[in-house]
Amino acid sequence: MTATNEYAIVTSNLTKTYTSKIRRPEQRTSFFTRRNNRTVTAVNHLNLEIRRGELFGLLGRNGAGKTTLVKILCTLLPPDEGTASVNGFDVAKQQMKVKQSIGTIFSVGERGFFWRLTGYSNLEFYAAINNVPRHGRQKRIMEVLDLVGMKENAFEVFQKYSGGMKRKLALARALLPDPPILLLDEPTTGLDVVSSRNIREFIRNDLSRKAGKTVLYTTHYIEEASQICDRVAIMNKGQLIALDTPDALRSRVKKGEVVDVVVKNMTDAQINTLRGVDDVVSLAAEIQDAVSGKTRLRMRLENVDSLPRLFDFFFKEKIKIINFKQEEPTLEDAFIGLTGAGISE
Amino acid sequence: MTLLQELDKIYFFMKRDILSFSTYKTNILLSILSALFGALSYAFLGANAKMQVLETYHTDLTTYLIIGLAFNTYLSQSLTLVQRTINPWSLEEVLVSPTGLVTFIVGSSLWGFIWSTGVIAIYLAVGIFAFGVVLSVNIIGTVLVVALGIATFIGFSMIGAGILILTKQGDPVTTVITIATNLFGNVLFPPQVMPEALRVISYFVPQYYFFTTIREVLTGSSLQAILPDLLILIAMCAIILPLGYLAYSWCLRTAKKNGTLSWF
Numbered sequence: 001m002t003a004t005n006e007y008a009i010v011t012s013n014l015t016k017t018y019t020s021k022i023r024r025p026e027q028r029t030s031f032f033t034r035r036n037n038r039t040v041t042a043v044n045h046l047n048l049e050i051r052r053g054e055l056f057g058l059l060g061r062n063g064a065g066k067t068t069l070v071k072i073l074c075t076l077l078p079p080d081e082g083t084a085s086v087n088g089f090d091v092a093k094q095q096m097k098v099k100q101s102i103g104t105i106f107s108v109g110e111r112g113f114f115w116r117l118t119g120y121s122n123l124e125f126y127a128a129i130n131n132v133p134r135h136g137r138q139k140r141i142m143e144v145l146d147l148v149g150m151k152e153n154a155f156e157v158f159q160k161y162s163g164g165m166k167r168k169l170a171l172a173r174a175l176l177p178d179p180p181i182l183l184l185d186e187p188t189t190g191l192d193v194v195s196s197r198n199i200r201e202f203i204r205n206d207l208s209r210k211a212g213k214t215v216l217y218t219t220h221y222i223e224e225a226s227q228i229c230d231r232v233a234i235m236n237k238g239q240l241i242a243l244d245t246p247d248a249l250r251s252r253v254k255k256g257e258v259v260d261v262v263v264k265n266m267t268d269a270q271i272n273t274l275r276g277v278d279d280v281v282s283l284a285a286e287i288q289d290a291v292s293g294k295t296r297l298r299m300r301l302e303n304v305d306s307l308p309r310l311f312d313f314f315f316k317e318k319i320k321i322i323n324f325k326q327e328e329p330t331l332e333d334a335f336i337g338l339t340g341a342g343i344s345e
Numbered sequence: 346m347t348l349l350q351e352l353d354k355i356y357f358f359m360k361r362d363i364l365s366f367s368t369y370k371t372n373i374l375l376s377i378l379s380a381l382f383g384a385l386s387y388a389f390l391g392a393n394a395k396m397q398v399l400e401t402y403h404t405d406l407t408t409y410l411i412i413g414l415a416f417n418t419y420l421s422q423s424l425t426l427v428q429r430t431i432n433p434w435s436l437e438e439v440l441v442s443p444t445g446l447v448t449f450i451v452g453s454s455l456w457g458f459i460w461s462t463g464v465i466a467i468y469l470a471v472g473i474f475a476f477g478v479v480l481s482v483n484i485i486g487t488v489l490v491v492a493l494g495i496a497t498f499i500g501f502s503m504i505g506a507g508i509l510i511l512t513k514q515g516d517p518v519t520t521v522i523t524i525a526t527n528l529f530g531n532v533l534f535p536p537q538v539m540p541e542a543l544r545v546i547s548y549f550v551p552q553y554y555f556f557t558t559i560r561e562v563l564t565g566s567s568l569q570a571i572l573p574d575l576l577i578l579i580a581m582c583a584i585i586l587p588l589g590y591l592a593y594s595w596c597l598r599t600a601k602k603n604g605t606l607s608w609f
Contacts (some may be wrong), residue, residue: 018604042604068604074441078602099443111437114361116368121361128357129442131350173438 005088008181008214009050009073013082016043016068016238043066045082050216052180055208056155057229057246058090058218059335065238067107067177070185074217075106085288087181103174107186111170115159119150120171122158123176130177131245144172147206149198164195171205175207181214182207188224194332196224204228226331236339249334257281259335262323263314265293270317274299277313282336294322300333351448351590358452359459366456369515380418380435380464387414388478397465404564408479411472413532414558415465417490420530420552423498426454426524427593431480437606446594450499458495486571487564494555496521497582507596510539510606522552531556551585554578 042065050056071077075095082322084091087101106112112123123141132140145151148168153161161169167187174182184203186246188196207213208228219225225232226246233243242249274297275283281300288294301310314321324332365491366373387410404412432455439449472478505518526532529543530552536544547553554574561571568575600606 016554016604076441076601076606077435077604078598096443097439101443102441104441106437112435114365114435116365117361121364125357125361126438126442129354129439131443134353 007049007052008052008054009056009086009216010050011046011048011069011073011082011084011086014043014046014048014069014072014079014084015041015081016065016072016077017041017080018075027101033218041238043072043079045242047236048240048243050215053208053212055217055228057217057225057232058216058235059220059222059225059232060218061081061220061316061330061339063133064235066220066235066292068238069184069235070104070106070183070216070218073098074102074183075099083238091295100177101179102181102183103177103179104183105167105170105174105185105296107189112173113166113169116157116337117174118157118280119145119161119165120154120156123173126173127176132177140176140178144175147175148172148202164198167195167199171202173251180212181216183216184216186220187217188219188221190319196221200224200228218228222330222332230324232331234338236337242334242338246331250329250331251335252338257303258327258329259299259301259310260323260325260327261321262288263295263297264320265320266295266297266317266319271295271297273317277309278302279309282333299330300328300336351445354444354448354487355452355455358449359455362456363605364454364525367462371406373493376464377467380467382412384411385447385475387411388472388476403566404560406409406479407472407476408564409535409560411468411476411478412563413556414585415468415472416556416559417465417526417530417532418468419458420456420494420498420555421523421527423495424452424502424519426457426499427455427502428509428519429512431506432445441608446597450503454499460484480563481565483562483565483567486568487559489568490555490562490575491569491589492552493575493582494559495579496586497551497555497578500582500585500587500589507589507593510593510596510600513605526552529553536582551578551581554581575578575587 018038019037044065046065046069058066058069068077072079072084073091075091078092081285088096089097089101091098101162112126114125117125120141123145127137127141128134129223142151142154145154148171150165150168150172155164157168158166159198169186171184174184187203188199202216203217205226208215208230217225217229225342229246230244231244232249235241271285272284274280279302281302281322283300284298288296288297301307365570388407403576412474427450430450444452469478469480474481501518501522505516508516510514523547528531529536529539529550531547536547536553539547554577558571558574561574562568597606
């Protein structure tokens with residue numbers, strides 16, 4: 001394992017396997033018959049090093065293993081194999097030290113809050129159980145509420161808060177003990193565009209840049225990771241399949257390989273045929289205008305030389321091209337290239 | 346981690362519960378009314394019925410019923426206490442904080458006991474002021490017996506909560522203990538009124554020793570007088586409480602290992 005003063009989070013060969021019961025409708029089970037079990041390796045021999053002060057994005061589809069990793073790092077799940085250390089403390093053997101080093105947000109925003117108490121009372125409780133000293137507690141609560149822009153709503157009852165406010169309060173709760181490391185599991189899930197952006201900017205500018213916190217930020221929103229993270233790891237089936245800066249990941253897809261085409265009267269069968277063409281690495285189709293029969297296709301091609309063969313396909317199938325442009329590759333294109341699928345698939 | 350810090354946490358667990366509880370005003374009123382009417386109805390029953398066998402307990406039926414009802418509140422509170430701390434939404438948040446299991450359990454249960462004490466006061470007040478119940482409280486004995494009863498039932502509660510964490514759908518322990526309390530616990534009728542075969546079961550349940558000794562110490566008996574029953578209660582507590590803690594810790598660890606902690 002690497003020296004821990006350089007790295008805030010280190011995992012070595014980390015593995016977590018779940019066993020889940022399968023209940024297919026066709027398999028009639030009674031109280032006495034055993035159900036079939038399925039073993040899922042949620043985190044698979046994962047090696048990861050996150051530097052101190054780094055804003056590290058962990059990107060992956062639902063079920064990729066992101067939340068399991070966060071739960072292992074915050075001591076909620078014991079690993080089956082391998083080791084993980086947070087702030088230099090082993091997550092299996094030094095749980096209290098780990099807990100004192102982290103602030104966490106889980107993917108459900110309102111989790112753990114008491115709906116009939118005010119935001120302030122909720123934070124007062126969490127400040128106490130997170131060892132925020134009693135004499136400076138009130139000041140600290142108001143500080144974090146101010147930081148997340150919730151000072152004005154401190155004494156309103158939690159159940160009256162909007163989704164964005166609940167998320168902000170969750171962030172304030174994670175900041176209460178002023179931990180050096182923050183584990184943020186999908187902190188903007190379910191938020192509107194403006195609230196999401198505010199929270200992202202706060203995490204990047206205030207927590208990462210100004211306060212120098214180490215942030216592990218999991219998300220399945222590719223652009224989020226691309227906008228704020230220093231480095232991004234792409235996780236698929238419990239393993240890291242890529243780890244680099246957002247720019248470096250984007251550059252894995254060459255300019256010209258991504259095309260955006262608007263076509264007219266293309267059938268579903270033709271779209272599926274196009275998907276099967278060797279030159280097309282990935283294809284996302286959306287109906288742009290049902291009345292006029294316009295469909296928008298976003299494709300990643302094998303290479304720039306594939307373009308003539310693509311045009312040949314449209315010509316032979318008698319598909320009219322309304323608009324065509326070569327796009328700058330995005331992190332999503334890199335993601336699709338690496339995982340072989342879109343993030344929401 | 347200092348003791349002061351842990352006491353501070355316990356205080357804030359309690360404050361959280363008081364604040365939440367105080368928002369359910371109708372529920373508070375109904376709880377008080379149900380304690381009041383419960384005490385009144387059983388006291389009427391006691392005042393107008395006879396149960397010869399109560400001579401064994403040196404008391405009349407009204408006093409017998411009032412004490413049984415009042416202190417059954419404590420046991421019911423203790424029995425469901427740990428289960429009530431398993432709020433799937435807050436359990437993970439508390440477990441990722443640097444708070445130990447003991448602080449968590451004690452903190453989460455304190456307000457419930459304070460409220461139960463209030464309810465007991467209502468029962469006793471109705472008995473004393475409306476039906477002339479006379480108590481001669483052996484304070485040390487009462488505190489000791491109540492502490493032993495609560496500790497034993499917290500042991501049961503931890504076993505039940507552990508099973509609940511694993512099964513997610515009710516635990517058989519609470520049901521069995523509640524039935525055992527009502528039937529064999531010496532709460533509303535003494536086991537002597539039951540057939541011999543059933544009466545024997547009473548001697549194997551801690552509730553019997555709790556209710557027998559609490560009645561004795563509340564009606565003036567010395568510790569020496571209740572020593573045999575008290576020793577059995579102490580022995581049962583010494584087995585059930587640590588067993589409960591071990592069972593709860595094991596179930597919690599297993600649920601963490603399986604990743605099913607918040608699956609409810």
